[in-house]
Amino acid sequence: MAKMRKKGDLPEKACICCGRPFAWRKKWEKVWDEVKYCSDRCRTEAKRKERQG
Template identity: 80%
Template sequence: MKGIKKQDLPEKNCVVCGRPFTWRKKWEKVWDEVKYCSEKCRRTK
């Protein structure tokens, strides 16, 4: 993902709140499994 502009990063919608969130470096290896935009939404399931 090096050299990619922020606007070109992959994006998903949170399954709880429906807000879009973009790819983060810490999710690089688990991006397919990420469902929630934040810890709060993950706890709310």
Template identity: 80%
Template sequence: MSEGSPGGAGKMRRKGDLPQKICAACGLPFAWRKKWARDWDEVKYCSDRCRRA
């Protein structure tokens, strides 16, 4: 059963092993989330608040 994690391996990953990006608005790092699985390459902001800023 696939968990939708990056890499498609279908196994659980530790939070520290998830890919990270830097938010374009606040400059803080944020980690991959399952809801971003389809469009991780397009994600630029850590939250809706930063996206609106």
């Protein structure tokens, strides 16, 4: 069985769109290095800004 961790002990990153910190999630376990955005909203906002120029 895996060792339990406290939420405060999980790694964090800052969202490149809004700058808010967000914590590691189990579903990002294999792609944590590739995660850039804290939410779908930030991801779509960044793509929208990219298209506008």
